[in-house]
Amino acid sequence: MAGKSREKNNKLSKKTIIKNNLIERGNEARTIRRIVAIIALILVLAAGGVFLGGYIYIESSLKPLDPDNQKQKEVEVPIGSSTSSIGQLLEEKKIIKNGTIFKYYVKFNNISGFQAGNYKFSPSMTLAEITDALQTGKLVSKEVFKITVPEGFQLEQIAEVMAKQTDYSAKEIMEKLDDPKTVDEFAEKYPEIITDDMKADAIKHPFEGYLYPATYSFYEEKPSLDAIIDPMIKQTQIVLANYNEALSEKKMSVHELLTMASLIEKEATAKADRKKISSVFVNRIEEDMPLQTDPTIAYALGEHQVRTMYEDLQVDSPYNTYVHKGLTPGPIANAGKESIEAVLNPADTDYLYFLAEYGTGDVYFAKTLEEHNALKKKHITDKRKEASE
Known part of the structure; x- marks a missing residue:
């Protein structure tokens, strides 16, 4: 009996030891999990702190080191x-x-x-x-003068702006810009955008559309004409570099892009959807229809027009889009980023016509000539009649 009792006690003792071991292991596992959780939390907080600290440091590094210290x-x-x-x-x-x-x-x-x-x-x-x-390469930080080139300006207008800020006459500036040697000089420096497309016989002004609309600072009292023109061409190249992939996909040249963008720029009012205007031009080209855009008539005539008359549409010029199909030989003005992007991302429409309402600039689109004529009567002819009464 005593042997059986001892055997029983031994079994109970082993069970107790195993149980205690399991409890102890469980406690250890919980402790380990807690430690791991604490370490993970610390790492996450540390990473977040590093990220936040890095962001703050980078942001501060992009700002002037000392905005109040102008000592050169x-x-x-x-x-x-x-x-x-x-x-x-x-x-x-x-x-x-x-x-x-x-x-x-x-x-x-x-x-x-x-x-x-x-x-x-x-x-x-x-x-x-x-x-x-x-x-x-300017060796002083304070600008001497600025030249602001607005969107939609034509080369002759830009020359006038330059002339007001410099000692050069508008005539001198235009002679420089129209000189084939100037094209060759800048083609060496900016071959990505200055190409033989600008030398076509039908081109009125080779640099039309190539001087990007922006404000330019100059640091010399009397910079050369090259020094004035250069940053404007350079900015065009910088802007267009963002669209190299899109141009490649569309198999479109820089010259074609700037040409179509200029047509959109001159047609668009403040209320116009440039991407819809772009879609009209794309659709008309695909339908083998002339673009029939009035700003090209004004450009061909060389004068600003408040209203395009029927006899104007007969002007003998390669820029006359009522007579010649497709794009004009080159741009008719400079174009801003919005018009450039409208060329590359036209709206998906069936529109073939558009017009701007007389007096308001609201733009209306139509799919058929009948719809267009009805819109023209309502928003242009009748509005003009009302205004004259």
């Missing part, structure tokens, strides 16, 4: 300097906060063409101001 420092940029070395130099001179951030700012904004020289920069300058100075 001389910075010599040696010939052949890389973007990295320039960024490091500017950081060492305490002009910017971080040279690496500068390098990526330049890369992501597709900025290139930095020029060597002795510059004067201040910690109050933005990265945009610094890179602009490095691109243009």
Whole structure:
């Protein structure tokens, strides 16, 4: 009996030990899970802190180092300097906060063409101001004058704007821009956009549409005409570089893009849907119909027109889209980003006609000539009659 009792006690003791071991292991597992959870939380918080800290640091690095410090420092940029070395130099001179951030700012904004020289920069300058100075080779930070080129301006109008801000006459500027040698000079520098398409015999002004609408700062009292024209062409190349893939997909040249964009720019009112206007031009070309856009008549005649008369439609010019099908030989004005994008992304419509209402600029679209004529009577003919009474 005593042996059986001892055997029973031994079995109970083993069960107790196993049970205790299981309990102990369970406690250990819970402890481990808690530790892992705490460590994971710490890592997440640390990662979030690093991300937030990094974001704040990058954001601050993109701003002027010291907006209130306009004291200029001389910075010599040696010939052949890389973007990295320039960024490091500017950081060492305490002009910017971080040279690496500068390098990526330049890369992501597709900025290139930095020029060597002795510059004067201040910690109050933005990265945009610094890179602009490095691109243009201007050795002072304060601009002497500005030239603003509005959207939709034609080359002769732009020449007038330039003439008002410089010692050059509009005639001198136009002679420079119409000189085939000027085309060749800039073709060497900007071969992506300045092409033989601009040299066609039918072209009225080769640089029409190629001077991008924007405000340009100049840092010399009397810059050369090349120095004035160059940043305008360069900006066109910078803007169009964003659409290389779309142009390739559409098998469209830069010249065709700027030409069609100029037609849209001149037809569009403030209330117009440029993508719908683009769709009308696309549909008419596909239907082998002439574009019949009035701004091309004004361009062919060389004068501004409040109203296009029937006899004007007979003008003998390759820019007359009532007589000649397809696009004009070249742009008839410069075009802004909205019109350029409308060419590449036209609306999906069946429209073949559009018109702007007399007095309001509201634009109406039609699929058939009958619909168009009805809209013309209602929104133009009758409105003019009402206004004259």
